[in-house]
Each structure stands twice: as structure tokens, then as C-alpha cells.
Amino acid sequence: MQHLSVKQQLDSFCKRKYFNLESSHYLNGAYMSPLPIVTESAGIEGMRRKRIPVHLTKDHFFLHKKLVRERFSQLLHINSPKNIALIPSVSYGLSIIANNTPCTFKKDIIVVEDEFPSVYYTWKKYSERHSAHLKIAKRPKAIENRGTAWTDTILNLIDENTHIISIGNIHWQDGSLFDLKRIAEKAHCFEALLVIDATQSAGVIDINVNELKPYALLASSYKTLLGPYSMAVGYFSDALCLGEPLEENWINRHRSDNFSELTQYQDQYREGAERFDVGESSNFILMPMLAESLKLLLNWGVNDIQHYCQYLSNYLVEKLRPFNIQLINNSERGSHYLGISISQFDLSMLNKVLSDANVIVSVRGNFMRVSLHAFNNIEDCDALVDALQYVLLKQENNILVSA
Numbered sequence: 538m539q540h541l542s543v544k545q546q547l548d549s550f551c552k553r554k555y556f557n558l559e560s561s562h563y564l565n566g567a568y569m570s571p572l573p574i575v576t577e578s579a580g581i582e583g584m585r586r587k588r589i590p591v592h593l594t595k596d597h598f599f600l601h602k603k604l605v606r607e608r609f610s611q612l613l614h615i616n617s618p619k620n621i622a623l624i625p626s627v628s629y630g631l632s633i634i635a636n637n638t639p640c641t642f643k644k645d646i647i648v649v650e651d652e653f654p655s656v657y658y659t660w661k662k663y664s665e666r667h668s669a670h671l672k673i674a675k676r677p678k679a680i681e682n683r684g685t686a687w688t689d690t691i692l693n694l695i696d697e698n699t700h701i702i703s704i705g706n707i708h709w710q711d712g713s714l715f716d717l718k719r720i721a722e723k724a725h726c727f728e729a730l731l732v733i734d735a736t737q738s739a740g741v742i743d744i745n746v747n748e749l750k751p752y753a754l755l756a757s758s759y760k761t762l763l764g765p766y767s768m769a770v771g772y773f774s775d776a777l778c779l780g781e782p783l784e785e786n787w788i789n790r791h792r793s794d795n796f797s798e799l800t801q802y803q804d805q806y807r808e809g810a811e812r813f814d815v816g817e818s819s820n821f822i823l824m825p826m827l828a829e830s831l832k833l834l835l836n837w838g839v840n841d842i843q844h845y846c847q848y849l850s851n852y853l854v855e856k857l858r859p860f861n862i863q864l865i866n867n868s869e870r871g872s873h874y875l876g877i878s879i880s881q882f883d884l885s886m887l888n889k890v891l892s893d894a895n896v897i898v899s900v901r902g903n904f905m906r907v908s909l910h911a912f913n914n915i916e917d918c919d920a921l922v923d924a925l926q927y928v929l930l931k932q933e934n935n936i937l938v939s940a
């Protein structure tokens with residue numbers, strides 16, 4: 538058998554051939570992931586099925602939902618698909634959680650500074666409604682060891698008054714890595730509820746729900762999960778699974794698969810978190826798409842994807858080192874994320890040069906957000922480095938790039 542070096546093995550891991558990325562250097566999965574080819578095909582098949590709906594059988598109302606529940610629970614290392622709900626967005630899932638979580642004597646809700654708006658607004662409103670205190674864990678000024686320093690700030694806020702901690706594995710703007718294991722441990726010590734937003738991490742960072750024991754975990758489908766827009770998946774712990782859904786739809790009720798007897802109204806919901814599924818969640822186009830994306834991620838292996846992204850981002854960091862760009866240390870950020878401070882760049886020049894080189898990234902807050910996934914390769918990293926080097930050289934020499 539041919540012996541491959543670690544580098545060759547990592548290079549051969551690249552999954553670009555599963556996508557149709559043409560000539561773009563797409564380093565922007567944190568904004569919106571591209572669709573794998575099999576996912577796109579599943580969507581087209583779903584559309585075609587409705588051309589003559591005789592091809593849409595009763596099974597289609599349930600089959601792909603079951604697959605998504607099974608595959609997402611497998612991704613989280615749990616064997617209880619019944620704890621998974623199929624929802625349209627993270628904000629929808631957060632509303633379910635907020636509506637089903639009473640607030641009595643423990644009044645502190647902890648979120649991080651510059652938290653994603655859907656998360657911030659939910660807990661702000663909750664705090665106003667329940668006279669609770671929204672506590673913001675400030676972003677540390679120093680860049681290098683930001684993940685650890687920020688985790689420490691959060692840990693220092695957790696005490697006997699903490700009711701809820703709502704946080705992601707990483708910060709969505711600069712990629713700072715939060716130590717969820719330590720945060721979960723302290724949260725559980727004080728019986729605080731941990732709500733995880735895994736939108737920027739599920740599928741790229743290995744998340745073990747058995748270990749973290751969150752109250753709930755939510756993830757949009759269209760980023761690291763490589764799925765379609767307008768879909769999200771949520772893990773709801775048993776404590777939440779007896780809660781009130783946001784809506785009363787027919788398919789979430791007991792025996793809804795018995796189409797001829799739907800008006801034998803049922804007081805009981807279907808099992809577990811299924812009561813929280815959004816109306817028309819069978820979505821014959823999007824649900825099969827998400828099922829395909831999850832299958833790919835499971836086949837590739839989350840740990841291997843994470844390892845591969847680490848390899849690419851370490852490569853990027855080494856290449857950027859001579860330019861004195863301040864970066865968060867490798868172990869202190871998500872391995873698929875690099876937040877580059879934009880303060881040192883002429884933004885309009887940077888945008889033009891990146892666009893000419895077909896390098897796609899996004900700017901969030903004060904950071905140029907570079908995000909990696911299994912579809913990226915060394916050429917994408919080189920194209921970004923070349924573009925940044927070009928801009929820095931031009932700036933140094935004070936030369937304008939014509940718009």
C-alpha cells in the first residue's frame with residue numbers, strides 16, 4: 538500500500554470535488570455555505586416530486602424528518618433522535634426556550650459582547666419581561682490569548698444567581714474559542730441552564746451533548762452544516778420536552794400519520810421535542826437536502842473535518858506571520874475561523890483586490906472573517922495571502938489601486 542505523508546493525507550482529504558465552486562476561493566462559509574452537489578440534487582428531486590403530486594406519498598411527510606433527527610443526534614453523540622426538533626431558524630428555537638423557561642429567584646442571564654442579534658434580542662426581551670439582569674461578558678482587549686481570557690470572564694460571571702448562559706462554541710465575528718467544557722461544568726455546579734448556539738460550529742467542531750449536558754442546542758442549517766437556508770435543528774433536553782410549542786400544528790400531534798382520522802383530535806403531542814417542529818416541517822424540498830448534507834458530514838467525520846481546517850488555518854497563519862498581522866493564537870480560536878483585524882487595511886482597496894482575485898470573505902464588526910470548511914484547499918489560502926500581501930505592499934508604498 539502506498540505510504541502517504543501527513544501532509545499528503547490532509548491534502549487528499551479535501552472535499553472540493555463534492556461542490557461546484559468553479560474558480561472562486563470561497564472562504565466565507567460563516568456567511569453562507571455552498572451546497573454540496575448531492576444536496577442540490579436532493580432539492581431538485583424534491584421540487585420534481587411536486588410536479589405531479591401523485592409522487593408525493595405519505596412517507597414523504599415523515600421519512601426525511603426522521604433521517605434528519607437521526608443524523609443530527611448522531612452528530613451530537615446522542616442516541617435519542619426524539620430530543621431533536623426541526624425548526625426554521627435559531628430565533629424560532631430561542632423563542633421556544635424562552636417561552637418555556639420560568640424565571641423566579643435566579644435572575645442573571647449571561648451572553649457575550651457582540652453576541653449574534655437573534656440571541657441578544659431574545660434574552661434582552663426575556664430579561665425585560667421577567668425583570669432579570671442581562672450580563673454581558675466583555676471581549677478581552679488583548680488578541681493573542683483571547684479565547685482563554687474570554688472564557689475566564691464568563692466563568693467569573695457565573696454564580697448562584699446565574700439562571701441562563703447563552704453562548705456559541707466560538708464567537709461568530711472573530712472566531713474566539715470558548716471553553717464550553719469548563720463553562721458547562723461551572724454552570725451545572727450552580728444549576729444554571731446552558732443554551733448553545735452551534736450555528737458556526739456544528740459539523741466542524743465535535744460537540745458532545747452527553748458531556749456538556751446543555752439545556753438546549755440550536756444550529757442553523759446553512760452554515761457549517763452545509764444545508765439549505767430557512768432551516769435549523771434543535772436539541773431540547775428532556776426538561777424542555779414537556780413544554781408548549783409556539784404553534785399548534787396537526788402533524789405534531791399523536792397519531793398524525795393516520796391521515797384518515799385527523800379529526801379524531803388528540804390532546805397528546807408526538808414524542809419528545811417533535812412537538813416543537815415548525816408547521817409544514819416535512820418541507821419536501823429542504824428537508825431531503827438537509828438529510829443529505831448531514832450524511833456527508835457524518836461520512837467525512839467531524840473530527841477529520843476539524844483536523845483538516847486546523848491544518849489549513851495553521852498554514853494561513855504561518856504565511857501571514859511575516860506581515861505582522863495580529864491574530865488570535867491557534868488554540869484560542871475555532872480551527873475553521875480566522876478573524877483578521879481590518880484596522881491595518883485600506884478597506885476599499887482590500888475589497889477591490891479580494892474581488893479581483895475571486896477571494897470571498899466577509900467583514901463583521903472590526904474583523905475580516907475568514908472561514909474554512911472541508912471544501913477549501915491550499916490554493917484558497919494562497920490566493921488570500923497573495924491578496925493581503927499585495928494590499929499591504931501598496932499601502933506601504935502609498936500607491937492607489939484604481940477602482
Ligand SMILES: Cc1ncc(COP(=O)(O)O)c(C=O)c1O
Nearest residue numbers: 626627628653655709734736757
Ligand atoms: C452565531 C449565529 N447564530 C445564529 C445565526 C442565525 O440566526 P437566525 O436563524 O435567527 O437567523 C447566525 C447567522 O448568521 C449566526 O452567525
